Amino acid sequence: MRKTLDFIVEKIIFICGIVSIIFVILIFSFLFKEGLSFFKDFGVLKFIGGHFWYPSSDPASFGVLPLIVGSVFVTIGACAIAVPIGVMTALFISEIVPKGIRDILKSLVELMAAIPSVVIGFIGMITLVPLVKSIFNLPTGLTAFSGSIMLAFMAIPTIVTISEDAIRSVPWQYKQGALALGATKWQTLRRIILKAAMPGIIAAVMLGIGRVIGETMAVMMITGNAAHIPHSIFEPVRTMTATIAAEMGETVRGGMHYKSLFAIGLVLFLITFLINFIADLFLGKNKNT
């Protein structure tokens, strides 16, 4: 009786264990199935290389390039802000402040991560967007630049938390050794600890990038959603995620437009898959040292 129960429970546990593989395969195959039938009708090259995203005109044009460029603009902008600030904050929290304050700051960062992206988007819309418009004297404040700033706040918690882990997992002997040789705390920090924690920090940055690329609601609310190839980050852009979110509601289920959004989903899936894979490699490297 006891034996059978154990046996059944252990089988259930095993099935739950492999459930995540099943979902990854399911997600991929769903996106792939819809995406593939779209590529069959429209062509991969025309999709990836096309300059125009006019899904509802006749004949429709599904050039995803402006959307990719839009995502890249916002992502680069957000990273340019979030990476230095995030890594510096992680250094500050893990190595400079006393333990009591460190715990408070870490909890604060964790709370930051919990703020919903619609709320960030809403706040950006009413505070930052008018500000950007008046400061830079632009026709509209809904630009890639505004999006980058708000998204930076969403990437910072990820970057801080993971870098902080990496910095703190540097063996204390390294630090003691350097300090014993007469290096100042800052020299030790910069030349020894930062170097040793580098793989973990790179992983943190990759995961931060993943978070920004995948972010949907805030970009949809702030970046202006103009599907054209931008010339500077002070122009409105439209990202891949925002396109899916904004247009899925209007499509005919099973039609070309519908399928094209799955094709974008597939592109996004592959990009984030790659980013996470690389991040995971670096995280593994960090653990081995």
Added chain:
Amino acid sequence: MVDKIKIENLSCYYNKKCVLESLNLNVVKNEILGVIGPANSGKTTFLRTLNRMNDFDITYSRKGDVYLDGDNIFDIGAESLRRRVGMLFAMPIPLPMSIYDNITYAPKRLGLVTKKADLDNMVESVLRDSSLWDEVKDRLGASAMKMSGGQQQRLCIARVLAINPEVILFDEPCSGLDPISTAKVEELMVELKEKYTIVLVTNNVKQASRVSDRTAFFLMGKLIEVDKTDKLFVSPKEKETEDYITGRFG
């Protein structure tokens, strides 16, 4: 003189590296067999093989057989084997629950005792057997983590007694204890051999000479010598044994 455990040609490996080589040994019923030897001599591996605690280590493999009352221990199932062969670890490991629950934990899970009155009786009797009853009878509900190290180790002994095993394995049971607690545990072992067969692994040579009936000396994964304790300590046959017990190495 009945053999309780018979070990035939046992070799053990970690990652294909041999740590115990073709061991032949027997443990007599109701004796204390002391196993001594320096670090890495394979004595703990030997002990953990006797109740198959190494099963979970995927780098571990073995050849040869071990018989408990004629049953091959690798055929009777690890769980039923461990019920017959209890084990004490180097550090006392009380489970994070009350003293009472620590003792009733295994009997309850194994379905040995179920009635509340029976459980109470059993707790009292095993605590008396491990000479802990007078110290803890008023605070059976207190957390076992708050006891002293010596008390914790005796609680672990009581916990093993509660499943009523045939053999008890002691893996350096006093290495973390002060001399007074050590003396208590040793006294207890001598009392316990009336009912149980005991294998005691220790790196304290004096301890083996105090409590064990026979002593086996392991070196580099090999059994060098096994004999009556007084014989082995007074006139060892092998040079290595003599060197070790007189303290020339190890």
Added chain:
Amino acid sequence: MIKLNPKLSQKFSYTLLCCAAILAIAPVILMVFIIIKNGASAISWEFLSSMPKGGMCSGGILPAILGTLSIVSCAIMVTLPVGVCAAIYLNEYAKDNMLTRIIKLAIVNLAGVPSVVYGLFGLGIFVMFLKLGVSIIAGALTLSIMELPVIITTARSSLGSVPYSFREASLSLGVSRWQTIRHVVLPNAIPGILTGAILSIARISGETAPILFTAAAFYVPHLPHSIFDQVMALPYHLYIISTQIPNMPKNIIYGTALVLLMMVLTMSCIAIFARIYFRKRRKW
């Protein structure tokens, strides 16, 4: 090049790092402050407990609150048991082989999939393929898959923090593996698992993209009757009233944002305090 005095350069750098930390944290505190300041006036019992009126320009947000609560509670009921079992498998049973490595890779990648892609997937499989329609259950299942890797990761680290010696002690008494997990490992890992679960609930309460095409509706004139109903959801409602409806009274938008924010932050705070409490109380 000027060579700075090491002491001076240390002082300078520390100031810089401090500024970075302020720059990272202060704006977020400011955001929360702005929402509280402008939203507090909108909050009243009536706002929380009545239906929207006049094209959502007045009245309350009750259906949105209830909708979010029902989606999130369904989601956590699915994802928590599955996630904990998966964590038990990985931490207690899995051997270090190819299958385990693939599972771990799958979890890492599941964690990185953008939320809107989960929305697409949910639309494809639950709404269309399984014909659940746009409903609480479809949204909840989508969110539960999205949250699965997070639950698995936190549950694994809670299980891993239970000392291995406890397992050995239990196993050495002849207790089976599952019984050991059930009666020794799990009771000691539960606080950590629950803390992780609360953080997950907080996170998915604020998610919009996955429920966009799977559960959320622009406006539903009645409260949900069953898990197969479409519902209004708080984050989606905030999106709608702040972007799609012109001339929306500002204090209603702020009020909605405040309710959502407080819901999420309160739960996160509970989780963080619970974690501190349990760490202090830990017996080993």
